[in-house]
Amino acid sequence: MHTPLLFLSLLSTAGAVPTYGHGTTSGWDSAYAKAQTALAKLSQDEKAGIVSGMTWEGGPCVGNTYAANSIGYPSLCLQDSPLGIRFANPVTAFPAGINAGATWDRSLLYARGAAMGAEAKGLGVHVQLGPVAGPLGKNPDGGRNWEGFSVDPYLSGVGMEETIRGMQDSGVQACAKHWLGNEQEVYRDTISSNMGDRETHELYVWPFMNAVRADVASVMCSYNKVNGTWACESDEILNDLMKNELGFRGYIMSDWNAQHTGVNSALAGLDMTMPGSDFNTPRGSIFWGSNLVEAVSNGSVPQSRLDNMVTRILAAWYLVDQDQGYPAVAFSSWNGGKASVNVTADHATVARAVARDSIILLKNKGKTLPLGRPESLAIIGSDAIVNPGGPNACSDRSCNNGTLAMGWGSGTAEFPYLIGPLEAIQKHADQHGTKIITSTTDDSTAGAKAAAAAETAIVFINSDSGEGYITVEGNAGDRNNLDPWHNGNTLVQAVAAANKNVIVVIHSVGPVILETILAQPSVKAIIWAGLPGQESGNALTDILFGATSPSGKLPYTIARQRADYGAGWINAQSDPFAEGIFVDYRHFDEQGLQPRYEFGFGLSYTQFKYSGFSANVFTTPGPAVGSVVSGGPVELFESVGSVTVQVVNSGSVAGAEVAQLYIGLPDSAPPSPPKQLRGFQKVKLQPGQAGTATFELTRRDLSYWDTLTQKWVVPSGKFKVYVGASSRDIRQKGTFSVGNR
Numbered sequence: 001m002h003t004p005l006l007f008l009s010l011l012s013t014a015g016a017v018p019t020y021g022h023g024t025t026s027g028w029d030s031a032y033a034k035a036q037t038a039l040a041k042l043s044q045d046e047k048a049g050i051v052s053g054m055t056w057e058g059g060p061c062v063g064n065t066y067a068a069n070s071i072g073y074p075s076l077c078l079q080d081s082p083l084g085i086r087f088a089n090p091v092t093a094f095p096a097g098i099n100a101g102a103t104w105d106r107s108l109l110y111a112r113g114a115a116m117g118a119e120a121k122g123l124g125v126h127v128q129l130g131p132v133a134g135p136l137g138k139n140p141d142g143g144r145n146w147e148g149f150s151v152d153p154y155l156s157g158v159g160m161e162e163t164i165r166g167m168q169d170s171g172v173q174a175c176a177k178h179w180l181g182n183e184q185e186v187y188r189d190t191i192s193s194n195m196g197d198r199e200t201h202e203l204y205v206w207p208f209m210n211a212v213r214a215d216v217a218s219v220m221c222s223y224n225k226v227n228g229t230w231a232c233e234s235d236e237i238l239n240d241l242m243k244n245e246l247g248f249r250g251y252i253m254s255d256w257n258a259q260h261t262g263v264n265s266a267l268a269g270l271d272m273t274m275p276g277s278d279f280n281t282p283r284g285s286i287f288w289g290s291n292l293v294e295a296v297s298n299g300s301v302p303q304s305r306l307d308n309m310v311t312r313i314l315a316a317w318y319l320v321d322q323d324q325g326y327p328a329v330a331f332s333s334w335n336g337g338k339a340s341v342n343v344t345a346d347h348a349t350v351a352r353a354v355a356r357d358s359i360i361l362l363k364n365k366g367k368t369l370p371l372g373r374p375e376s377l378a379i380i381g382s383d384a385i386v387n388p389g390g391p392n393a394c395s396d397r398s399c400n401n402g403t404l405a406m407g408w409g410s411g412t413a414e415f416p417y418l419i420g421p422l423e424a425i426q427k428h429a430d431q432h433g434t435k436i437i438t439s440t441t442d443d444s445t446a447g448a449k450a451a452a453a454a455e456t457a458i459v460f461i462n463s464d465s466g467e468g469y470i471t472v473e474g475n476a477g478d479r480n481n482l483d484p485w486h487n488g489n490t491l492v493q494a495v496a497a498a499n500k501n502v503i504v505v506i507h508s509v510g511p512v513i514l515e516t517i518l519a520q521p522s523v524k525a526i527i528w529a530g531l532p533g534q535e536s537g538n539a540l541t542d543i544l545f546g547a548t549s550p551s552g553k554l555p556y557t558i559a560r561q562r563a564d565y566g567a568g569w570i571n572a573q574s575d576p577f578a579e580g581i582f583v584d585y586r587h588f589d590e591q592g593l594q595p596r597y598e599f600g601f602g603l604s605y606t607q608f609k610y611s612g613f614s615a616n617v618f619t620t621p622g623p624a625v626g627s628v629v630s631g632g633p634v635e636l637f638e639s640v641g642s643v644t645v646q647v648v649n650s651g652s653v654a655g656a657e658v659a660q661l662y663i664g665l666p667d668s669a670p671p672s673p674p675k676q677l678r679g680f681q682k683v684k685l686q687p688g689q690a691g692t693a694t695f696e697l698t699r700r701d702l703s704y705w706d707t708l709t710q711k712w713v714v715p716s717g718k719f720k721v722y723v724g725a726s727s728r729d730i731r732q733k734g735t736f737s738v739g740n741r
């Protein structure tokens with residue numbers, strides 16, 4: 001794995017094409033050979049135990065399987081979450097996936113994954129239940145969008161790949177979830193995601209291809225139905241799509257209680273059932289265990305299917321060398337999670353770097369930021385301070401009191417500490433003689449009074465969401481709307497009426513409609529800080545006072561109104577995915593809609609100039625027909641060349657620019673989004689320094705999914721290439737042709 005030292009040196013490599021510590025892709029063959037040898041020694045009961053959970057709370061972890069002593073195989077420990085180890089302490093509470101995505105920094109994505117993996121291994125967790133690419137986030141109010149990296153499949157795919165490589169290089173098995181179409185929470189246990197074939201592949205499957213390509217050990221099937229069949233018993237999406245089409249060699253586990261049948265799910269390709277019983281009747285509804293042994297003996301499930309489940313699970317265990325003296329489980333989820341070892345090392349450094357480099361500067365009129373040395377600052381809003389009851393006062397973060405640093409649900413971890421914004425700003429102010437005036441409620445009158453007494457006012461607002469088994473302030477997982485919570489608009493209006501120099505900081509799970517806030521002339525700057533984890537305040541002061549120039553870019557579009565996004569569901573039974581392939585910026589571009597802040601947008605304290613576009617892309621048109629490797633047909637991952645541009649830091653301070661490559665398919669392709677992200681590179685530059693952004697392209701990047709032939713196809717004709725600072729701020733353009741046209 002990368003050590004933090006190496007990761008820091010990667011960060012400072014200005015302009016160079018980064019290299020990554022990728023794991024091996026040839027490990028599955030030897031892992032399978034070991035698994036098959038072990039399989040021969042197992043009894044039928046041991047096989048059933050390896051594929052079955054020990055029931056909810058049946059072991060120290062949220063999921064536990066039975067040990068097989070005949071081969072020295074342990075009771076497997078499966079534990080959330082995608083941002084740190086759930087129900088254990090001390091652990092590092094990293095920024096959420098959506099912040100990791102907002103960094104657009106491959107090295108940081110890897111470092112965060114590696115650090116989480118190291119903590120998981122140190123605590124004896126065999127399978128860490130993350131990262132997340134489902135939901136992808138087509139519905140901007142989807143409750144769990146923040147657990148994943150971006151609504152764009154390419155960015156999400158890079159997030160999946162780097163995180164998985166980081167985790168598994170550290171020795172823990174990763175779990176890519178939730179497969180497939182789990183795009184909302186409110187009706188996730190009843191709804192059918194009726195997805196067309198093209199969007200299934202081009203949007204929702206795409207990031208899972210990256211996961212499989214990164215040799216992910218396991219995949220979790222989701223609660224919802226896909227085209228009328230429960231995801232966890234769908235032969236089409238488990239056997240056909242995940243195992244055959246994507247060449248996945250690991251195992252598929254159910255989400256917790258997402259299994260509905262014993263025999264059908266086994267035949268459809270489910271390999272492990274979790275947690276082994278339903279939550280409310282701890283020993284009831286057990287589909288596998290001894291029932292699976294019975295199903296095999298009466299011929300309902302072939303012996304070969306059970307053997308295949310076991311082989312897949314054992315192979316994943318061998319793949320990441322967990323047979324080589326893996327640590328014992330060092331905590332229990334059910335008694336406060338106190339760990340017998342401290343695994344946090346210096347991971348706070350990684351957490352702070354991700355939190356800092358994910359901060360997005362949306363507005364900065366008159367260079368209000370960085371702040372320099374103001375005489376006085378008003379800090380306003382309940383989001384400026386840590387929940388007075390403590391950062392972990394609500395289980396699974398099931399409340400929105402105090403500063404928001406993660407959403408709610410199973411995708412959480414316990415904070416070892418949480419540096420709130422006020423605490424960090426006060427510390428900085430003490431060192432520089434700035435007077436701090438506070439109003440740490442959401443009361444508008446008090447906020448206005450504090451604002452009136454200071455040179456500059458910083459107002460903190462937020463918007464929360466989470467998993468559907470918890471309802472917070474009337475939001476049953478998904479958000480009821482995209483407005484700030486706790487009357488945030490009213491608070492900003494009151495403060496803006498009292499002070500001419502207002503900065504708004506937003507902690508949020510996703511897009512927030514900003515029209516009311518932008519209508520206030522006194523609002524000079526807006527910062528999106530997302531869900532920054534334990535280092536929230538420190539990361540924010542790094543940006544506010546200019547120690548670092550902001551370099552995050554939006555991983556989704558901020559619209560002028562909710563209706564502009566288009567996507568949504570009809571009722572508890574059906575989501576027709578009527579928006580098809582046109583989600584987020586693909587939809588805005590296609591419809592000619594003006595976003596408020598477009599996908600990929602983010603300001604800096606410096607400026608960047610682009611020049612020297614060059615495209616060297618050579619390939620032939622046609623379908624990918626070759627053999628399947630991890631991720632899909634082998635040709636899809638073949639390099640077809642690259643596009644390069646020069647980026648110069650033309651300003652006066654150091655900064656980092658995320659140069660983005662978008663491609664428009666030729667006219668011979670079926671109707672497609674005008675442009676789609678197909679590359680990015682974060683270039684770190686000193687003032688005056690130039691760097692090269694290189695975008696390597698594969699055949700997959702040039703392909704669409706052809707529903708007729710059921711193949712990825714590279715169309716012939718002229719491809720349009722756009723390179724820019726966002727999806728709408730295109731700085732360089734060009735074309736290349738494929739085939740005869």
Ligand SMILES: OC[C@H]1O[C@@H](O[C@H]2[C@H](O)[C@@H](O)[C@H](O[C@H]3[C@H](O)[C@@H](O)[C@H](O)O[C@@H]3CO)O[C@@H]2CO)[C@H](O)[C@@H](O)[C@@H]1O
Nearest residue numbers: 062063080129177178255256279280409410411467469
């Ligand atoms: O954690 C493993 C996966 O679990 C799914 O979420 C479940 C979550 O982990 C669990 O804590 C919660 O349990 C509640 C249960 O649903 C409810 O009936 C009971 O009354 O209270 C329980 C909480 O104490 O259930 C969640 C599922 O509904 C996630 O979807 C998945 O991503 C996790 O990896």
